[in-house]
Amino acid sequence: MLLKAIKGILWTGLLLWLFSLTIPIRAAAAANPPISVIKAGTEQALQILRSSRSGQAPSVRQRRAEIMVIVDRYFNFHEMARRSLGRLWRDQPAEKQAEFVRLFKDMLFNTYIDKVESYTGSNEKFAYDKESIDGDYAVVKTRIQGYKNTDVKVDYRLRFENGEWQVYDVIVEGISLVDNYRSQFASILGNESFDGLLRRMRQKVNEMGRS
Template identity: 30%
Template structure:
Protein backbone atom coordinates (compact mmCIF):
# COMPACT_ATOMS: atom_id res chain seq x y z
CA UNK A 1 0.00 0.00 0.00
CA UNK A 2 1.17 3.49 -0.70
CA UNK A 3 -0.37 6.92 -0.91
CA UNK A 4 -1.74 7.50 -4.38
CA UNK A 5 0.69 8.38 -7.12
CA UNK A 6 -0.22 12.06 -7.00
CA UNK A 7 0.62 12.18 -3.31
CA UNK A 8 3.95 10.43 -3.76
CA UNK A 9 4.78 12.73 -6.65
CA UNK A 10 3.95 15.80 -4.61
CA UNK A 11 6.05 14.70 -1.65
CA UNK A 12 8.95 14.01 -3.99
CA UNK A 13 8.50 17.43 -5.51
CA UNK A 14 8.41 18.93 -2.03
CA UNK A 15 11.80 17.45 -1.24
CA UNK A 16 13.16 18.79 -4.49
CA UNK A 17 11.88 22.26 -3.70
CA UNK A 18 13.09 22.20 -0.10
CA UNK A 19 16.59 21.10 -0.99
CA UNK A 20 17.29 23.01 -4.15
CA UNK A 21 15.41 26.22 -3.60
CA UNK A 22 17.71 29.15 -4.13
CA UNK A 23 16.51 32.45 -2.60
CA UNK A 24 16.41 35.28 -5.11
CA UNK A 25 18.06 37.49 -2.47
CA UNK A 26 18.92 37.12 1.19
CA UNK A 27 16.18 38.94 3.05
CA UNK A 28 16.79 39.73 6.73
CA UNK A 29 13.15 40.76 6.89
CA UNK A 30 11.84 37.22 6.47
CA UNK A 31 9.38 36.11 9.13
CA UNK A 32 10.42 33.29 11.52
CA UNK A 33 8.45 30.65 9.56
CA UNK A 34 10.02 31.83 6.31
CA UNK A 35 13.46 31.65 7.92
CA UNK A 36 12.90 27.97 8.74
CA UNK A 37 12.18 27.13 5.10
CA UNK A 38 15.19 29.16 3.97
CA UNK A 39 17.52 27.60 6.56
CA UNK A 40 16.49 24.02 5.76
CA UNK A 41 16.75 24.49 2.01
CA UNK A 42 20.14 26.20 2.27
CA UNK A 43 21.51 23.57 4.66
CA UNK A 44 20.42 20.60 2.60
CA UNK A 45 21.56 22.18 -0.63
CA UNK A 46 25.00 22.87 0.82
CA UNK A 47 25.47 19.32 2.10
CA UNK A 48 24.26 17.76 -1.14
CA UNK A 49 26.57 19.89 -3.23
CA UNK A 50 29.58 19.13 -1.05
CA UNK A 51 28.88 15.40 -0.74
CA UNK A 52 27.80 14.44 -4.26
CA UNK A 53 30.38 11.64 -4.45
CA UNK A 54 29.27 10.21 -1.12
CA UNK A 55 25.64 10.35 -2.19
CA UNK A 56 26.49 8.28 -5.24
CA UNK A 57 28.55 5.69 -3.35
CA UNK A 58 26.57 5.42 -0.10
CA UNK A 59 22.77 5.28 -0.66
CA UNK A 60 22.14 5.05 3.10
CA UNK A 61 23.69 8.48 3.49
CA UNK A 62 20.70 10.01 1.73
CA UNK A 63 18.32 8.50 4.28
CA UNK A 64 20.44 9.69 7.20
CA UNK A 65 20.68 13.14 5.68
CA UNK A 66 16.94 13.47 5.26
CA UNK A 67 16.28 12.05 8.72
CA UNK A 68 18.75 14.36 10.45
CA UNK A 69 18.24 17.62 8.57
CA UNK A 70 14.73 17.64 7.16
CA UNK A 71 12.50 15.55 9.42
CA UNK A 72 13.22 17.61 12.58
CA UNK A 73 11.57 20.55 10.84
CA UNK A 74 8.36 18.63 10.14
CA UNK A 75 5.69 18.37 12.82
CA UNK A 76 5.27 14.61 12.49
CA UNK A 77 2.93 14.45 15.49
CA UNK A 78 0.53 17.02 14.08
CA UNK A 79 0.78 15.59 10.58
CA UNK A 80 0.01 12.10 11.91
CA UNK A 81 -3.08 13.27 13.80
CA UNK A 82 -4.41 15.30 10.90
CA UNK A 83 -3.63 12.58 8.34
CA UNK A 84 -5.77 10.07 10.25
CA UNK A 85 -8.62 12.52 10.74
CA UNK A 86 -11.43 11.04 12.88
CA UNK A 87 -9.61 7.71 13.05
CA UNK A 88 -6.93 9.32 15.24
CA UNK A 89 -9.41 9.71 18.09
CA UNK A 90 -10.28 6.02 17.85
CA UNK A 91 -6.66 4.85 17.89
CA UNK A 92 -4.93 3.76 21.08
CA UNK A 93 -1.75 5.54 22.24
CA UNK A 94 0.29 2.57 21.02
CA UNK A 95 -1.39 2.67 17.60
CA UNK A 96 -0.81 6.42 17.33
CA UNK A 97 2.87 5.99 18.13
CA UNK A 98 3.26 3.14 15.64
CA UNK A 99 1.44 5.04 12.90
CA UNK A 100 3.55 8.17 13.45
CA UNK A 101 6.73 6.11 13.21
CA UNK A 102 5.68 4.45 9.96
CA UNK A 103 4.56 7.78 8.54
CA UNK A 104 7.97 9.24 9.36
CA UNK A 105 9.63 6.28 7.62
CA UNK A 106 7.38 6.91 4.62
CA UNK A 107 8.45 10.55 4.49
CA UNK A 108 12.14 9.68 4.77
CA UNK A 109 11.91 7.01 2.08
CA UNK A 110 9.92 9.19 -0.30
CA UNK A 111 12.17 12.20 0.19
CA UNK A 112 15.35 10.16 -0.21
CA UNK A 113 14.26 8.58 -3.49
CA UNK A 114 13.71 12.04 -4.98
CA UNK A 115 17.35 13.10 -4.64
CA UNK A 116 18.34 11.77 -8.05
CA UNK A 117 15.79 14.04 -9.71
CA UNK A 118 17.02 17.25 -8.13
CA UNK A 119 17.81 20.31 -10.22
CA UNK A 120 18.33 24.02 -9.79
CA UNK A 121 15.48 26.18 -8.50
CA UNK A 122 14.87 29.69 -7.32
CA UNK A 123 12.43 30.52 -4.57
CA UNK A 124 10.59 33.78 -4.10
CA UNK A 125 8.97 34.45 -0.74
CA UNK A 126 5.65 36.18 -1.20
CA UNK A 127 4.55 38.82 1.33
CA UNK A 128 2.46 37.27 4.08
CA UNK A 129 0.94 39.05 7.10
CA UNK A 130 2.60 37.88 10.32
CA UNK A 131 2.26 38.78 13.98
CA UNK A 132 4.79 37.71 16.66
CA UNK A 133 2.10 36.00 18.73
CA UNK A 134 0.76 33.85 15.88
CA UNK A 135 0.56 30.12 16.53
CA UNK A 136 0.11 29.13 12.89
CA UNK A 137 1.37 30.57 9.65
CA UNK A 138 1.42 29.96 5.92
CA UNK A 139 4.67 30.54 4.05
CA UNK A 140 3.72 31.36 0.49
CA UNK A 141 6.39 30.91 -2.15
CA UNK A 142 6.78 30.79 -5.89
CA UNK A 143 9.34 28.38 -7.33
CA UNK A 144 11.03 29.26 -10.60
CA UNK A 145 12.70 26.62 -12.73
CA UNK A 146 14.95 27.18 -15.75
CA UNK A 147 12.70 26.96 -18.78
CA UNK A 148 9.63 26.12 -16.73
CA UNK A 149 6.54 27.87 -15.46
CA UNK A 150 6.58 29.17 -11.86
CA UNK A 151 5.14 26.76 -9.29
CA UNK A 152 3.08 27.95 -6.33
CA UNK A 153 4.12 26.23 -3.10
CA UNK A 154 2.55 27.07 0.27
CA UNK A 155 3.90 25.63 3.53
CA UNK A 156 1.55 25.39 6.51
CA UNK A 157 3.44 25.70 9.76
CA UNK A 158 2.69 25.68 13.48
CA UNK A 159 4.59 26.97 16.48
CA UNK A 160 5.96 24.33 18.85
CA UNK A 161 7.42 26.23 21.79
CA UNK A 162 10.02 28.50 20.22
CA UNK A 163 10.19 26.55 16.96
CA UNK A 164 8.19 26.61 13.74
CA UNK A 165 7.48 23.23 12.14
CA UNK A 166 5.86 22.39 8.81
CA UNK A 167 2.87 20.04 8.78
CA UNK A 168 1.47 20.47 5.27
CA UNK A 169 2.43 21.78 1.88
CA UNK A 170 0.17 22.73 -1.00
CA UNK A 171 1.64 22.58 -4.49
CA UNK A 172 -0.44 24.52 -6.98
CA UNK A 173 -3.25 24.42 -4.44
CA UNK A 174 -3.12 20.64 -3.91
CA UNK A 175 -2.70 19.79 -0.22
CA UNK A 176 -0.50 16.81 0.52
CA UNK A 177 -2.15 16.43 3.91
CA UNK A 178 -5.58 16.12 2.31
CA UNK A 179 -4.26 13.48 -0.07
CA UNK A 180 -2.74 11.51 2.78
CA UNK A 181 -5.93 11.73 4.83
CA UNK A 182 -8.15 10.42 2.04
CA UNK A 183 -5.87 7.40 1.59
CA UNK A 184 -5.21 6.59 5.24
CA UNK A 185 -8.78 7.05 6.47
CA UNK A 186 -10.11 4.81 3.70
CA UNK A 187 -7.60 2.07 4.50
CA UNK A 188 -8.20 2.36 8.24
CA UNK A 189 -11.94 1.91 7.66
CA UNK A 190 -11.31 -1.10 5.43
CA UNK A 191 -8.61 -2.85 7.48
CA UNK A 192 -8.65 -1.22 10.89
CA UNK A 193 -5.90 0.92 12.38
CA UNK A 194 -3.62 -2.07 12.92
CA UNK A 195 -4.18 -3.12 9.32
CA UNK A 196 -3.25 0.35 8.09
CA UNK A 197 -0.08 0.34 10.17
CA UNK A 198 0.84 -3.11 8.89
CA UNK A 199 0.33 -1.99 5.30
CA UNK A 200 2.54 1.05 5.83
CA UNK A 201 5.20 -1.06 7.55
CA UNK A 202 5.15 -3.64 4.78
CA UNK A 203 5.39 -1.00 2.09
CA UNK A 204 8.28 0.69 3.89
CA UNK A 205 10.08 -2.64 4.37
CA UNK A 206 9.75 -3.50 0.68
CA UNK A 207 11.42 -0.23 -0.19
CA UNK A 208 13.76 -0.07 2.78
CA UNK A 209 16.95 1.87 2.43
CA UNK A 210 19.80 -0.19 0.99
Protein backbone atom coordinates (compact mmCIF):
# COMPACT_ATOMS: atom_id res chain seq x y z
CA MET A 1 0.00 0.00 0.00
CA LEU A 2 2.85 2.40 0.84
CA LEU A 3 4.49 1.82 -2.55
CA LYS A 4 1.18 2.42 -4.32
CA ALA A 5 0.66 5.66 -2.41
CA ILE A 6 4.16 6.90 -3.20
CA LYS A 7 3.68 6.12 -6.89
CA GLY A 8 0.51 8.18 -6.82
CA ILE A 9 2.42 11.09 -5.31
CA LEU A 10 5.12 10.64 -7.94
CA TRP A 11 2.63 11.08 -10.77
CA THR A 12 1.11 14.12 -9.02
CA GLY A 13 4.48 15.83 -8.76
CA LEU A 14 5.37 14.98 -12.32
CA LEU A 15 2.13 16.14 -13.86
CA LEU A 16 2.29 19.44 -11.96
CA TRP A 17 5.73 20.11 -13.41
CA LEU A 18 4.79 18.86 -16.85
CA PHE A 19 1.80 21.14 -17.23
CA SER A 20 3.67 24.10 -15.82
CA LEU A 21 5.50 24.09 -19.12
CA THR A 22 2.42 25.29 -20.97
CA ILE A 23 3.12 28.75 -19.54
CA PRO A 24 4.99 30.97 -22.06
CA ILE A 25 8.53 31.44 -20.75
CA ARG A 26 10.65 34.51 -21.44
CA ALA A 27 13.89 34.00 -23.32
CA ALA A 28 15.81 35.09 -20.23
CA ALA A 29 14.32 32.23 -18.21
CA ALA A 30 17.01 29.86 -19.42
CA ALA A 31 19.57 31.87 -17.43
CA ASN A 32 17.56 31.58 -14.21
CA PRO A 33 18.81 29.28 -11.45
CA PRO A 34 17.22 25.80 -11.53
CA ILE A 35 15.19 26.49 -8.37
CA SER A 36 13.62 29.56 -10.00
CA VAL A 37 12.62 27.54 -13.07
CA ILE A 38 11.00 24.84 -10.91
CA LYS A 39 9.29 27.37 -8.64
CA ALA A 40 7.80 29.51 -11.41
CA GLY A 41 6.54 26.51 -13.31
CA THR A 42 5.07 24.59 -10.41
CA GLU A 43 3.20 27.52 -8.92
CA GLN A 44 1.55 28.35 -12.24
CA ALA A 45 0.75 24.72 -13.10
CA LEU A 46 -2.13 24.52 -10.64
CA GLN A 47 -3.70 27.60 -12.20
CA ILE A 48 -3.71 25.91 -15.61
CA LEU A 49 -5.16 22.69 -14.26
CA ARG A 50 -7.89 24.41 -12.30
CA SER A 51 -8.87 26.78 -15.11
CA SER A 52 -9.18 23.85 -17.50
CA ARG A 53 -11.42 21.99 -15.08
CA SER A 54 -13.56 25.06 -14.47
CA GLY A 55 -14.27 25.50 -18.18
CA GLN A 56 -12.43 28.82 -18.36
CA ALA A 57 -9.85 27.39 -20.77
CA PRO A 58 -9.60 24.50 -23.25
CA SER A 59 -9.34 21.06 -21.66
CA VAL A 60 -5.97 19.47 -21.11
CA ARG A 61 -6.69 16.87 -23.77
CA GLN A 62 -7.58 19.58 -26.29
CA ARG A 63 -4.20 21.18 -25.67
CA ARG A 64 -2.35 17.89 -26.19
CA ALA A 65 -0.42 18.87 -29.34
CA GLU A 66 0.52 22.26 -27.91
CA ILE A 67 1.75 20.71 -24.67
CA MET A 68 3.78 18.04 -26.47
CA VAL A 69 5.72 20.66 -28.44
CA ILE A 70 6.61 22.59 -25.29
CA VAL A 71 7.42 19.52 -23.24
CA ASP A 72 9.86 18.38 -25.92
CA ARG A 73 11.88 21.50 -25.25
CA TYR A 74 11.99 21.35 -21.46
CA PHE A 75 12.20 17.63 -20.73
CA ASN A 76 15.42 15.81 -21.60
CA PHE A 77 13.74 12.61 -22.75
CA HIS A 78 16.94 11.33 -24.35
CA GLU A 79 18.78 11.50 -21.02
CA MET A 80 15.79 10.10 -19.14
CA ALA A 81 15.36 7.17 -21.53
CA ARG A 82 19.09 6.40 -21.63
CA ARG A 83 19.32 6.24 -17.86
CA SER A 84 16.13 4.19 -17.63
CA LEU A 85 17.50 1.53 -19.97
CA GLY A 86 20.87 1.38 -18.23
CA ARG A 87 23.90 -0.48 -19.56
CA LEU A 88 22.04 -1.99 -22.51
CA TRP A 89 21.73 1.47 -24.05
CA ARG A 90 25.28 1.31 -25.40
CA ASP A 91 24.63 -2.03 -27.10
CA GLN A 92 21.82 -0.70 -29.30
CA PRO A 93 22.27 0.85 -32.76
CA ALA A 94 21.34 4.49 -33.17
CA GLU A 95 18.02 3.78 -34.89
CA LYS A 96 16.83 1.53 -32.05
CA GLN A 97 17.97 4.06 -29.46
CA ALA A 98 15.93 6.71 -31.26
CA GLU A 99 12.84 4.49 -31.35
CA PHE A 100 13.23 3.67 -27.67
CA VAL A 101 13.39 7.37 -26.77
CA ARG A 102 10.30 8.11 -28.89
CA LEU A 103 8.27 5.28 -27.36
CA PHE A 104 9.44 6.13 -23.85
CA LYS A 105 8.36 9.75 -24.32
CA ASP A 106 4.97 8.74 -25.73
CA MET A 107 4.34 6.36 -22.83
CA LEU A 108 5.13 9.01 -20.22
CA PHE A 109 3.15 11.71 -21.98
CA ASN A 110 0.06 9.54 -22.45
CA THR A 111 0.22 8.55 -18.79
CA TYR A 112 0.39 12.21 -17.75
CA ILE A 113 -2.62 13.07 -19.91
CA ASP A 114 -4.65 10.24 -18.36
CA LYS A 115 -3.63 11.20 -14.81
CA VAL A 116 -4.33 14.89 -15.17
CA GLU A 117 -7.82 14.20 -16.52
CA SER A 118 -8.76 12.92 -13.05
CA TYR A 119 -6.85 15.57 -11.09
CA THR A 120 -9.24 17.53 -8.85
CA GLY A 121 -6.88 20.25 -7.66
CA SER A 122 -6.80 20.37 -3.87
CA ASN A 123 -5.07 22.76 -1.47
CA GLU A 124 -1.48 21.56 -1.63
CA LYS A 125 1.26 24.15 -1.13
CA PHE A 126 4.83 23.94 -2.31
CA ALA A 127 8.04 24.69 -0.45
CA TYR A 128 11.29 25.21 -2.35
CA ASP A 129 14.01 24.29 0.08
CA LYS A 130 17.32 24.42 -1.76
CA GLU A 131 19.25 23.82 -4.94
CA SER A 132 22.68 22.38 -5.50
CA ILE A 133 24.59 22.79 -8.76
CA ASP A 134 27.55 20.68 -9.81
CA GLY A 135 28.74 21.73 -13.25
CA ASP A 136 26.02 20.94 -15.76
CA TYR A 137 23.86 19.06 -13.23
CA ALA A 138 21.58 20.33 -10.50
CA VAL A 139 19.17 19.05 -7.85
CA VAL A 140 16.24 21.13 -6.61
CA LYS A 141 14.71 19.96 -3.33
CA THR A 142 11.05 20.77 -2.76
CA ARG A 143 8.14 19.65 -0.59
CA ILE A 144 4.44 19.27 -1.34
CA GLN A 145 2.74 20.46 1.85
CA GLY A 146 -0.72 19.24 2.77
CA TYR A 147 -0.86 16.21 0.47
CA LYS A 148 -3.35 14.00 2.33
CA ASN A 149 -2.37 15.71 5.59
CA THR A 150 1.34 15.12 5.21
CA ASP A 151 4.42 16.66 3.58
CA VAL A 152 6.00 14.91 0.62
CA LYS A 153 9.62 15.44 -0.44
CA VAL A 154 10.08 15.90 -4.19
CA ASP A 155 13.54 16.33 -5.71
CA TYR A 156 14.08 17.40 -9.32
CA ARG A 157 17.25 16.45 -11.17
CA LEU A 158 18.18 18.74 -14.03
CA ARG A 159 20.87 18.95 -16.66
CA PHE A 160 22.07 22.14 -18.34
CA GLU A 161 22.18 21.60 -22.10
CA ASN A 162 21.82 23.92 -25.08
CA GLY A 163 21.45 26.92 -22.81
CA GLU A 164 18.58 25.49 -20.75
CA TRP A 165 18.03 23.54 -17.56
CA GLN A 166 16.04 20.41 -18.41
CA VAL A 167 14.45 17.90 -16.06
CA TYR A 168 15.64 14.31 -16.49
CA ASP A 169 14.44 12.69 -13.26
CA VAL A 170 12.04 13.27 -10.37
CA ILE A 171 12.48 11.61 -6.98
CA VAL A 172 9.50 11.42 -4.63
CA GLU A 173 10.14 10.25 -1.08
CA GLY A 174 13.30 8.53 -2.29
CA ILE A 175 11.66 6.81 -5.27
CA SER A 176 13.16 7.81 -8.62
CA LEU A 177 11.15 7.78 -11.83
CA VAL A 178 14.23 6.68 -13.76
CA ASP A 179 15.10 3.92 -11.29
CA ASN A 180 11.50 2.71 -11.32
CA TYR A 181 11.47 2.36 -15.09
CA ARG A 182 14.95 0.79 -15.11
CA SER A 183 13.66 -1.92 -12.78
CA GLN A 184 10.63 -2.56 -15.00
CA PHE A 185 12.71 -2.72 -18.17
CA ALA A 186 15.30 -5.00 -16.53
CA SER A 187 12.53 -7.40 -15.49
CA ILE A 188 11.27 -7.61 -19.09
CA LEU A 189 14.76 -7.88 -20.58
CA GLY A 190 15.52 -10.76 -18.23
CA ASN A 191 13.19 -12.89 -20.36
CA GLU A 192 13.01 -11.09 -23.69
CA SER A 193 15.27 -9.41 -26.22
CA PHE A 194 15.49 -5.66 -26.71
CA ASP A 195 13.33 -6.09 -29.82
CA GLY A 196 10.75 -7.77 -27.59
CA LEU A 197 10.80 -4.77 -25.25
CA LEU A 198 10.28 -2.43 -28.19
CA ARG A 199 7.30 -4.52 -29.34
CA ARG A 200 5.76 -4.27 -25.88
CA MET A 201 6.27 -0.51 -25.84
CA ARG A 202 4.75 -0.08 -29.31
CA GLN A 203 1.71 -2.08 -28.24
CA LYS A 204 1.33 -0.03 -25.05
CA VAL A 205 1.56 3.28 -26.92
CA ASN A 206 -0.99 2.08 -29.50
CA GLU A 207 -3.39 1.04 -26.74
CA MET A 208 -3.03 4.40 -25.02
CA GLY A 209 -3.65 6.19 -28.30
CA ARG A 210 -6.95 4.36 -28.78
CA SER A 211 -8.23 5.11 -25.26
